[in-house]
Amino acid sequence: MTSDTIAALSTPNGESAIAAIRLSGGMCLETAKSCFGKSEISPRFASHSSYVSKDGKILDDVVFTFFKAPNSYTGEDMLEICTHGNPYIVQTVLEDLFARGVRAATHGEFTRRAFENRKLDLSQAEAVALMIAARSEKSLEAARKQLGGELSKRVNSMCDTLIEALAYMEAYIDFSDEDLPKESFSKPKELLEKFVCDASRLVSTSRYGAVLRDGLNVSIIGEPNAGKSSLMNCILGRNRAIVSPSAGTTRDFIVERFSIGGYCVNLADTAGLRTSGDEIEKEGIRRALEVAKDSDLKLLVLDVSENFDGVFEIAKSFISPSNTIVVLNKIDKPRAQNAGIFKDFVSVEVSCLEDRGIENLKEKILEFITKNSITSSFDDILVSARHSGLVADSLENAKSAVEKIDSSAPSELVASDIRAALDSLGEIVGRGDREEVLSKIFSTFCIGK
Numbered sequence: 272m273t274s275d276t277i278a279a280l281s282t283p284n285g286e287s288a289i290a291a292i293r294l295s296g297g298m299c300l301e302t303a304k305s306c307f308g309k310s311e312i313s314p315r316f317a318s319h320s321s322y323v324s325k326d327g328k329i330l331d332d333v334v335f336t337f338f339k340a341p342n343s344y345t346g347e348d349m350l351e352i353c354t355h356g357n358p359y360i361v362q363t364v365l366e367d368l369f370a371r372g373v374r375a376a377t378h379g380e381f382t383r384r385a386f387e388n389r390k391l392d393l394s395q396a397e398a399v400a401l402m403i404a405a406r407s408e409k410s411l412e413a414a415r416k417q418l419g420g421e422l423s424k425r426v427n428s429m430c431d432t433l434i435e436a437l438a439y440m441e442a443y444i445d446f447s448d449e450d451l452p453k454e455s456f457s458k459p460k461e462l463l464e465k466f467v468c469d470a471s472r473l474v475s476t477s478r479y480g481a482v483l484r485d486g487l488n489v490s491i492i493g494e495p496n497a498g499k500s501s502l503m504n505c506i507l508g509r510n511r512a513i514v515s516p517s518a519g520t521t522r523d524f525i526v527e528r529f530s531i532g533g534y535c536v537n538l539a540d541t542a543g544l545r546t547s548g549d550e551i552e553k554e555g556i557r558r559a560l561e562v563a564k565d566s567d568l569k570l571l572v573l574d575v576s577e578n579f580d581g582v583f584e585i586a587k588s589f590i591s592p593s594n595t596i597v598v599l600n601k602i603d604k605p606r607a608q609n610a611g612i613f614k615d616f617v618s619v620e621v622s623c624l625e626d627r628g629i630e631n632l633k634e635k636i637l638e639f640i641t642k643n644s645i646t647s648s649f650d651d652i653l654v655s656a657r658h659s660g661l662v663a664d665s666l667e668n669a670k671s672a673v674e675k676i677d678s679s680a681p682s683e684l685v686a687s688d689i690r691a692a693l694d695s696l697g698e699i700v701g702r703g704d705r706e707e708v709l710s711k712i713f714s715t716f717c718i719g720k
């Protein structure tokens with residue numbers, strides 16, 4: 272057991288109904304007995320008590336729960352103290368705990384202890400951070416599965432496949448090539464091919480994982496006055512962006528989040544695209560083009576009452592029917608003649624003025640998400656960029672091992688590729704326990720987690 276006892280506020284710092292302070296480590300029981308004036312404390316019972324400081328002052332009226340090791344979140348003795356949600360009370364209670372020899376927890380230290388005490392493996396510990404960050408139904412579902420160990424199960428079984436293949440190759444190292452018939456390699460090769468297949472499938476989920484983690488980036492682009500800011504407001508259902516009849520109203524782009532079918536979307540309204548303009552407007556257009564190029568999906572807004580063919584020239588280098596939905600706006604007005612340059616694009620007719628066609632557009636956006644990413648039919652999705660990189664490394668090494676078997680390379684070299692594949696994969700669940708990996712991961716957590 273880690274010798275020192277740590278404490279931190281686990282709820283946000285500010286005024287609230289209740290604030291939860293957590294402690295973990297060997298001093299929890301004696302601290303509880305002394306603070307709450309009890310000689311016996313039953314584990315896992317919430318008790319109501321006064322909190323008495325080291326110098327005998329009542330600091331608050333609290334509810335506390337003691338967890339006895341190893342049956343706690345961290346696997347150590349733990350104590351949870353719920354005070355009134357007043358930052359000043361929290362401060363005095365924490366100072367009192369520090370005076371008693373408890374120290375302040377660092378980022379993610381509780382979860383790190385849970386990992387070190389094998390309550391969670393590394394991918395599960397990382398899932399705790401995903402659970403806290405998730406802002407949509409689908410990303411929460413993916414985080415919950417990872418916390419429940421779905422990814423760990425998959426990764427461990429893939430590691431087992433590699434270990435089996437490695438065992439064959441290591442057994443062959445001591446034989447000379449002449450003593451080994453070609454068939455000897457069929458079993459390890461079959462295992463490696465199965466691995467390549469599983470790893471490729473897993474890698475293919477990382478694009479979807481990125482959408483779950485960061486949201487889909489959607490940009491609204493088009494000529495000045497086409498109604499881009501009006502569309503932004505209609506989609507969000509509130510008056511976020513400035514709308515005006517003068518062309519060139521929006522300068523800097525603005526990004527807002529919204530949720531659609533359980534997915535998170537980052538929607539950007541941008542400056543109208545045109546070639547002329549003053550210096551500030553030009554900078555706005557440069558930024559608009561940058562945002563548009565980086566976005567996963569572009570909503571190209573066209574004003575059907577005007578000739579809009581000209582915008583094609585400005586946008587053609589980065590729009591295509593596979594990444595763009597054409598939004599034909601202002602259908603409440605008489606239509607102008609247009610040449611039909613955009614006829615290959617998916618299009619939706621709307622009137623932002625009359626709030627018509629917006630639901631239809633949202634459906635098209637959702638279709639784009641489900642078509643372009645593998646949906647949740649898999650229980651294990653690579654949500655973390657760290658995991659995607661590791662599985663991809665592992666896949667490369669396994670492919671190279673297969674190639675070496677095919678070209679009758681020495682068993683030693685094949686074994687070395689398999690070992691490299693195994694090392695990368697093992698890092699996902701923390702088999703290697705490498706200090707620099709661990710401190711990097713846990714430093715991104717909040718304190719108290």
Ligand SMILES: Nc1nc2c(c(=O)[nH]1)N(C=O)[C@@H](CNc1ccc(C(=O)N[C@@H](CCC(=O)O)C(=O)O)cc1)CN2
Nearest residue numbers: 281291293336338341342343344345346351390399720
């Ligand atoms: N009050 C409180 N709520 C919380 C947490 C917490 O630590 N305290 N959690 C913290 O993030 C999450 C829940 N996670 C937890 C995970 C394991 C154990 C635990 O006591 N595990 C023991 C006993 C097993 C059991 O009863 O299921 C163990 O693993 O041995 C508690 C909470 C969310 N809500």
Ligand SMILES: Nc1nc2c(ncn2[C@@H]2O[C@H](COP(=O)(O)OP(=O)(O)OP(=O)(O)O)[C@@H](O)[C@H]2O)c(=O)[nH]1
Nearest residue numbers: 495496497498499500501515519520521543623624
């Ligand atoms: N009749 C009609 N007018 C609309 C519609 N949508 C927007 N407008 C009007 O068109 C004008 C321009 O709208 P904005 O939303 O500011 O256009 P924008 O594309 O953001 O323009 P910039 O920011 O200047 O690039 C405003 O006067 C809106 O009221 C529509 O569906 N029908």
Ligand SMILES: [Mg+2]
Nearest residue numbers: 499500520521
């Ligand atoms: Mg605008």
